[in-house]
Amino acid sequence: MSATVSPTTTRRWPVVADGQYEGSRIPSRVPTILDVPAELRDSEDVLQVNFGPNHPSTHGVLRLIVDLHGEEVVGVEAVIGYLHTGFEKSMESKTYWKDVTFPERIDYVGYQNNELVFVLAVEKLLELEVPTKAKWMRMLLCELNRIHSHLVFLGTSALELGAISMFWYCFRERETILDLFELVTGQRMHTRYFQIGGLAEDIPQGFYPECRKFVELMPRALDDYKGILDRNEIWLERTQGVGVLSADDAIALGQTGPNLRASGVDWDLRRDQPYLHYDQVDFHVPVYPNGDVYDRYRVRMDEMAASTNIVRQCLDKLERMDAMPWIADDRKVVLPPREELHTSMESLIHHFKIVTEGFRVPEGEIYVAVESPRGESGCYLVSDGGPKPWRIHFRAPSFAALEATATCLENTLVADLIAVVGSLDAVMGDTDR
Amino acid sequence: MSDWARVPGYVSHRDGPEMPTVTIEAGRIREACEHARDELGFNVCVDVVATDYLGWGGKGVSGYIGTASGRDLMRPMTQGLQALPELKPKRFSVSYHLLALQQGAPRARLQCWVDEGEHVPSVVEVWPTCDWHEREQYDLMGIVFDEHPNLERLLMPEDWEGHPLRKDYPIGGEPVRFSDEQ
Numbered sequence: 001m002s003a004t005v006s007p008t009t010t011r012r013w014p015v016v017a018d019g020q021y022e023g024s025r026i027p028s029r030v031p032t033i034l035d036v037p038a039e040l041r042d043s044e045d046v047l048q049v050n051f052g053p054n055h056p057s058t059h060g061v062l063r064l065i066v067d068l069h070g071e072e073v074v075g076v077e078a079v080i081g082y083l084h085t086g087f088e089k090s091m092e093s094k095t096y097w098k099d100v101t102f103p104e105r106i107d108y109v110g111y112q113n114n115e116l117v118f119v120l121a122v123e124k125l126l127e128l129e130v131p132t133k134a135k136w137m138r139m140l141l142c143e144l145n146r147i148h149s150h151l152v153f154l155g156t157s158a159l160e161l162g163a164i165s166m167f168w169y170c171f172r173e174r175e176t177i178l179d180l181f182e183l184v185t186g187q188r189m190h191t192r193y194f195q196i197g198g199l200a201e202d203i204p205q206g207f208y209p210e211c212r213k214f215v216e217l218m219p220r221a222l223d224d225y226k227g228i229l230d231r232n233e234i235w236l237e238r239t240q241g242v243g244v245l246s247a248d249d250a251i252a253l254g255q256t257g258p259n260l261r262a263s264g265v266d267w268d269l270r271r272d273q274p275y276l277h278y279d280q281v282d283f284h285v286p287v288y289p290n291g292d293v294y295d296r297y298r299v300r301m302d303e304m305a306a307s308t309n310i311v312r313q314c315l316d317k318l319e320r321m322d323a324m325p326w327i328a329d330d331r332k333v334v335l336p337p338r339e340e341l342h343t344s345m346e347s348l349i350h351h352f353k354i355v356t357e358g359f360r361v362p363e364g365e366i367y368v369a370v371e372s373p374r375g376e377s378g379c380y381l382v383s384d385g386g387p388k389p390w391r392i393h394f395r396a397p398s399f400a401a402l403e404a405t406a407t408c409l410e411n412t413l414v415a416d417l418i419a420v421v422g423s424l425d426a427v428m429g430d431t432d433r
Numbered sequence: 434m435s436d437w438a439r440v441p442g443y444v445s446h447r448d449g450p451e452m453p454t455v456t457i458e459a460g461r462i463r464e465a466c467e468h469a470r471d472e473l474g475f476n477v478c479v480d481v482v483a484t485d486y487l488g489w490g491g492k493g494v495s496g497y498i499g500t501a502s503g504r505d506l507m508r509p510m511t512q513g514l515q516a517l518p519e520l521k522p523k524r525f526s527v528s529y530h531l532l533a534l535q536q537g538a539p540r541a542r543l544q545c546w547v548d549e550g551e552h553v554p555s556v557v558e559v560w561p562t563c564d565w566h567e568r569e570q571y572d573l574m575g576i577v578f579d580e581h582p583n584l585e586r587l588l589m590p591e592d593w594e595g596h597p598l599r600k601d602y603p604i605g606g607e608p609v610r611f612s613d614e615q
Contacts, residue, residue, distance in 0.1 A: 030583045031561035081588035088573075089597055093604055124450060251476055251534065254562030265534065273538035363518045366451055367530050367542065369479070378530070380482050384489060384518045391598075395480040395530070403565050432588055 031253065034406040036067045036075035045069055051417065053082045059156060060428025062402070062421070071413045078405050083432040088392055095358025095387045096122055097196060103379070104190045106394055107430035109152050111190055112138075112145035113372035114394070114430075119194045120275065121368040121379040125361050126196070128333060133324040134198035135276045140211070140314035141184070141193065142276075142370075143307040147218065148177045149373035150300045150307075157297075157422030158229065161238050166228055173221045176214050183207055197334040198327030208319050215315065218308040222301065229297075239294035243408040243420035246291055253407065254400040257375025258299045259424060263291035269371035281313045293416075293423040300425075333359045358387030367395075374398055374425055394433055398426035439472075440465050440543075452530075452540035459527075459545040463554040466529065466543065470559055475531035475541060478556070481566035482528050483574040486521040487600040523548045527576055529556070547576065555581035573598040 040046050046069050053063040061082035067075030087106055091099045103118040104111035116138055123130060155170030178188040184207055185191035185200075193200050229235045245255070250263040260267055268285045270278040286302030288295035327334050335354055336347035353359075363385040369378040378395030401424040408420045437446045437453070442461025446453055457465045469475045523546035533539045547553060555578040556563050567578045568587040575596035578584055586593060595602055 031557065031564045033583065081586075081590070084588040086597060089602075089604055252561045254477060254479065254560065256479075267534055269538070272536075364449070365454070365484075365528075366449070367480075367540075368451060376479060376532075378480060380480065380528070380530070382484055390486075390489070391482075391484040393480070393482040395482075399565060399569075400562055403562055 032078060032403045032406050034073075034076040034409060040069055040074055043069070046074060048075075053079075059422070059426065060431075062426070062428055062431075064405070064417070064421070066414070066417065068414055071415070073409050073412050073414055073417060076406050076409045078402050080399075080402065080428070080431050083428045085429075085433070087433045088394070091392045092389055096361060096389065097354065097358060099389065099392075100194065100196065101190070101192050103394065104192065105429065106433055107372065107374070107377070107396070107398070107427050108189070109427050110145055110149045110373040110377070110430075112141045112194070113370055113377055115192070115194045116142055117368055117370045117372070117377050117379045117394075118381075118392075119196055120370065121366050121381045122196050122361060124368055125364050125366050125381065125383055126333060127362075128197055128328055128330060130198050130328055131325045132277070133203075133318065133321045134326050136314050136317045136321070137199055137203055137326070138194060139276045139278065139281075140311055140318065141181070141191075143310045143314070144177050144180060144211075144214075146307045146373045147304050147311075148174055150304050151177075153300060153373075153422075153425045154225065154297070157419070157425075158235070160418050160422050161235065163228065163232070163235060166225065169221070169224060169228070173218065176217070180207070180211055180214060183210060195327060195334070197330060198325070200327075202326050203318065208315060211311065211315055215308055215312045219305065222305055222308075226301065236294065238416070238419055239297060239423075240292060241290075242293045242416045243412060243423060244291050245404055245408050249407050250291065250404070253404045255375065255404055256397050256400065257371065257373070258296060258303065259375065259401055259404070261285070261287045262295040262299045264289040269369060269376060273369070275368075275370060277317075281310050283307075283310050293419050296423040296425075360385060360387050361389075369395065372397060374401065374427065374430065396430045396433060398428070398430035401426045402431055440468050449542075452542050454528075454542045454544055457543050457545050459547050459551060459553050461554075462527075462529070462543065462545050463556050463559065466556045466559045469531055469541065469543065473541075474533045474535060475539075476534055477532040478529055478560035478563055478566075479532050479540075480528075480530040481556075481563055481570055482530070483570040483576045483598075484526045484528070485524065485574060485598065485600045486526065487524055489521055490518045522546045523551075525549075525574065525576060527553055527570070552577045552579045554579050555584075557581055572596070575599060 036046060046067050049066045049068055051064040051066050053061040063079040065077045065079060066073055087102050091102050100115060103114040107114045151170040151174045155167040158166035181191055182188050184204060185193040245263050247264045250260050250265060264287060266287045271285055283306045286299050288298050331350045336350050340347040341351055361383040363383055365382045367378055367380045369376050375397030377397055380393040381389055382391040384390045404424060409417060437443060437455050440455060441464035442458035444456040444458060446455040525547050527545050529543040531541045545553060553576060555567055565587060567581055568584060570576050571578060571584055572586040572589050573596055
């Protein structure tokens, strides 16, 4: 075993370096609305424009009501809810093991992480111990998923600023990741591979060598992306100093994840509140101080490199765990192995009971959070002791990210609006749930 | 972080597996939040969530949604969980999940209880992020937050009737547009 440095020991406190607090400048009484200044309110030069809900660069169905004074953005209000599907209500009417399919569809780009947070919440209420192999595999898939999510962010937001080739390069690597998901789970997206208690199936033969190939390929791909963008004059002009969010504002507006770290706040749940085996891997948490679009891009680029590194460390562990169990051995919660159904009456009964009635989860309320590609993804779960959740609520990082649009868009031009909205990396499924 | 009794409006607290739950009088939640932010260092409000406990401890029926008279899974039986759930003081709980950006990532849940028609003070001025969180809970659960600067529906259409996440709101009960019945 190689010497692992626990990332928490190398961490610096406090979360924000001195001199980076510049005081809050949230512009209006309603923090999520940028009000038109009083002197312009009755002016005929102010034009109100609907941006969305069907604009391609809103990554879904975000609607922004923008007040324009010439090219300047003087007022903004974000309108959400066009993708509200009532996941929370639907999940209340299904048993826990059927509910696993729902959270993935909430944040449909960072699906493994959302699946993880729900499964962790139920396991915590059940006080169920998960085998170590399942934990490492969950980490591996979550990190692959983080890379996948950041690739979608990078490809689409560069595309919107005119760098079309970036899109093709990013989606080339994204295909490789989706192929890996297909190899493990049979599905490219919405994999439903995490089961309450562990994994749905054992890790198939041939996954490790394929994943190794990806780990070797990814650093070179990142160099390619940097080659295209990092010295690209147009990219730098359009991202540097645009859509600034100060550290103070980011904390006040509940930002998490890459958006928070790009504002100079050194905070990552994987390191500061470790779950799974994140305390046993060594990884770098990128932090940049300026809070502009360019820094949000740099944080995500560095995170892809860090995630590749974590995937490599997970592979090192997993390759030596071949014969180990991948799901907990608790017949009241976990489905019995398929082959036992033909020979064992007890297994058949357990299978029948879990599938038809579900298993009961002890009474209680719980909040579990993980670091998803977009920030803190949380699951609040209330159980009354029955087989269905009494109340389930997801803390969506995209929801909080979009609350910052008004503050970010102060003193910007209409062309920057697309860069800023893209850089916040909100997924509308996650926002509206 | 242990001196919860000094929080304004303190009623009780209990420790949980992930964070302590501190019950606060509903009318003083804003003072309590200010205290938590300024004195206890909880600088982020992660989430605001309301829960409807109407029918709590009643029948728990599994299976197809339409079979309300199906087998009661909550009845104490020979296997499974024996105890019926503990009764709640009022119909709705409103929980504020707080996080301090400090070593150890301390978290806390401030919770207050309200009945139908009772209001909760808004905490938007304490944490601006609560703007949308409170609007969402108003929209889906019908909790009214006093002095919220812009308390309107957020996720549902403006002219929607009812609050969908309440327990007395039926699932699948809304009319389908352009269907044969209309």
